[in-house]
Amino acid sequence: MLITITVADHFHLVMPGWSPVALWSVAVITGLLFFAALLAHELAHSVLAKARGLRVRAITLFALGGVSQIESEASDAKSEFWIAFVGPLTSLVIGVICLGIARLTGWAPGSEPYTPVPAVLLWLGYINIALAAFNMIPGYPLDGGRVLRAVTWWITGNADRSTRIAAQVGQLVALLFIISGLIQFFSGKGFGALWIAFIGWFLLDASRSSYIHVELMSGLRDRRVADIMERDCGTVESHLSLEDFVDEYMLRSGRRCFVVIQNNYLVGLITPHEVKQVPRDQWPQTSVQSVMRPLRDLKVVTPDTPAVQALELMTREDINQLPVVSHGHLEGVFSRGQVLRFLQTHSELHGH
Numbered sequence: 001m002l003i004t005i006t007v008a009d010h011f012h013l014v015m016p017g018w019s020p021v022a023l024w025s026v027a028v029i030t031g032l033l034f035f036a037a038l039l040a041h042e043l044a045h046s047v048l049a050k051a052r053g054l055r056v057r058a059i060t061l062f063a064l065g066g067v068s069q070i071e072s073e074a075s076d077a078k079s080e081f082w083i084a085f086v087g088p089l090t091s092l093v094i095g096v097i098c099l100g101i102a103r104l105t106g107w108a109p110g111s112e113p114y115t116p117v118p119a120v121l122l123w124l125g126y127i128n129i130a131l132a133a134f135n136m137i138p139g140y141p142l143d144g145g146r147v148l149r150a151v152t153w154w155i156t157g158n159a160d161r162s163t164r165i166a167a168q169v170g171q172l173v174a175l176l177f178i179i180s181g182l183i184q185f186f187s188g189k190g191f192g193a194l195w196i197a198f199i200g201w202f203l204l205d206a207s208r209s210s211y212i213h214v215e216l217m218s219g220l221r222d223r224r225v226a227d228i229m230e231r232d233c234g235t236v237e238s239h240l241s242l243e244d245f246v247d248e249y250m251l252r253s254g255r256r257c258f259v260v261i262q263n264n265y266l267v268g269l270i271t272p273h274e275v276k277q278v279p280r281d282q283w284p285q286t287s288v289q290s291v292m293r294p295l296r297d298l299k300v301v302t303p304d305t306p307a308v309q310a311l312e313l314m315t316r317e318d319i320n321q322l323p324v325v326s327h328g329h330l331e332g333v334f335s336r337g338q339v340l341r342f343l344q345t346h347s348e349l350h351g352h
């Protein structure tokens with residue numbers, strides 16, 4: 001809607017003679033074509049990532065652009081370079097093709113077209129070229145930042161260090177955006193300047209979180225679930241009532257997650273979330289077993305699962321803990337809290 005309104009506003013300015021119906025239908029079509037172009041940009045990233053053996057989970061389109069959710073990182077600098085570069089390249093090619101067809105359908109460079117087809121093509125042409133240019137700004141995690149990361153990776157041979165460098169350049173670029181946006185706004189350049197500051201803020205946030213992500217991943221590299229998991233986790237018998245469970249186990253220990261066992265075998269998991277589904281007055285006659293998340297619905301890991309992989313699984317499934325199971329027996333619980341504590345100790349001991 002935002003894009004359609006922006007486009008309608010633009011066409012209203014350049015072509016005042018159009019009827020409202022013509023104006024809005026052209027604006028809607030242009031908005032849809034713009035999203036198709038964004039999708040093509042993201043598909044280019046995804047297709048190349050898949051060709052290089054990476055898994056692509058989803059593509060999300062939103063007002064500021066799109067994001068391809070590629071699950072794992074490229075294993076070499078060359079793949080990283082092409083996966084990042086192909087997106088802006090696609091936008092550039094689309095932009096140039098749009099301008100070319102606009103030229104063929106009667107648009108003369110330097111003038112404004114008066115008919116819908118070249119007008120739409122001209123707008124799409126410029127916006128796609130602008131999109132390619134914006135994405136090539138060397139601020140990680142923008143495509144340009146990924147290209148920068150791939151190039152430094154190729155030169156230094158160190159993936160972690162190049163991500164740190166790219167993320168720091170990203171923060172610098174973001175600060176420049178914010179400062180120049182604010183200066184322009186206060187010298188009376190209007191709300192367009194605030195947009196620049198806003199994009200800078202968005203970039204700053206994104207590059208900071210990718211920096212943290214790298215620090216996190218380098219702390220967890222070569223670690224297995226068994227190095228981090230909590231071994232003596234809270235266990236509760238399946239036949240217990242919710243009332244006894246809450247009073248005697250959950251409140252007394254302060255733990256939030258308990259594994260449910262039956263004859264020494266793991267049968268499920270229970271957290272405050274499951275307890276809250278049951279009204280308070282029914283707690284005495286409801287058993288833990290009847291509300292727990294049963295084992296067959298749980299994602300589990302083994303002690304040998306790499307810690308990074310377990311963390312990715314938790315993020316993907318939006319859960320806070322994973323039972324660690326080996327040959328049907330519970331070995332421990334791997335949780336976000338454990339990972340945080342582990343990383344804290346790790347950074348205290350290694351001093352960064």
Ligand SMILES: [Zn+2]
Pocket residue numbers: 041042045087088135143
């Ligand atoms: Zn991209």
